[in-house]
Amino acid sequence: MSIQVHPNAIVDPKAELAEGVFVGPFCTVGPGVKLGARTKLVSHVVIDGRTELGEDNVVYPFAMLGGPPQHTAYKGEETQLIVGDRNLIREHATMNTGTAGGGGVTRVGSDGLYMIESHVGHDCVIGDNVILTKQATLGGHCEIADFVIIGGLAAVHQRTRVGRHAMVGGLAAVVKDVIPYGSVWGNHAHLEGLNLLGLKRRGFSRETINTMRAAYRLLFADEGTFQERLDDTVETYSDVPEVMEIVDFIRADASRPLCLPEREV
Template identity: 80%
Template structure:
């Protein structure tokens, strides 16, 4: 199939372009870039640093991928950005390299949608099928699970974890960890319940959703201590993989506290 490079594009010596790659007008590709098969750069895209992009990605004008971390401790160390396959990366989206203090690599999964002016900060680990809507922002070192949706103008604080299938409402300021399947809103964000709409769209069975709802009510009720409720949830729902995913998420070592409901559930 070969590679298509517009005459106005600049491709650094040493860049690796797989078959079917299309480089549009006025793109700038650094010498350490690796771009997978059938990926399309529409125009004015900048690929900087040691950036590896998988196959069949569609990257729109003025996206900047692999720029230096926005961190005062970064001194030009050899760090990377790795992006998976089949992502749609829209205008002005940015994804930064990692830092040596955060593992040295920023990773973005596959099948994601990164809307206009969305941002993935240094050392983030982002799963598959993630959606960052308009101007959604991930601070450094965030862990974002599969199928997470981050609403428009929402921001996730550095070092926060967001579990699989969670939903973050527009304009939310997330400064605490979000459980898998949870739905958070507000500034600062608080837990509003489960992401029921997302669970239904992703094909979770009615039985699984009802089990999650019952476990949620037990876990975040007002009665007893949180540790007592945690143990009661484990005892009652240990055979539910989804519930135990939430339990494992809560019990894991974390640098941020947990998003909790503002009112009784």
């Protein structure tokens, strides 16, 4: 399968293009760029910096990948953006390279959908099967796990973690960590419960979902301290991997605040 570069595209001779790459009209590909097999740049795409795209990605017009980090400490260091396979990156989406102080690499997984005008900030680490809907924004250093959905116009504050299978509702302002399987919404975002619709769509059994709901009610009850409820949850549900994933997420960084349910006044 041959490489196809439109005559109106500008591809630096030092860029590396694998078999089957398609570069459409008015695209610009910089010297530090590597494009994996069968990746397609539809038109008017800019890819710059030390940027690697894996195989079978499709990038739509006016997306900008590999631009320098939007950080005042950045002084032109050579940092990276690494993107996996089979991602669909829509119009005007942006993904920045990392910063020297943040590890130097922004990492995006595979099989994601990055809708129009979504933004991935510097040093983010994003898992597989992630969806950023229209104008969803990730600040620098965010950690977004597999199967997360970020709703339209939602903003995730820098250094925030969002656990696997979580759902962030549209317009949410997320300044605290979101537990795996959680569903948050609001400004500032609060925990509304588990992402039940996502769990059902992804094939979790009714028994598992009911067990997770019971564990959620125990963990976020009004009685006792949070540490006491966390210990009770471990004692009761230590054999349930999904519940223990939530517990491990909470314990992984005790310095980070969590999105919690709203309390009635």
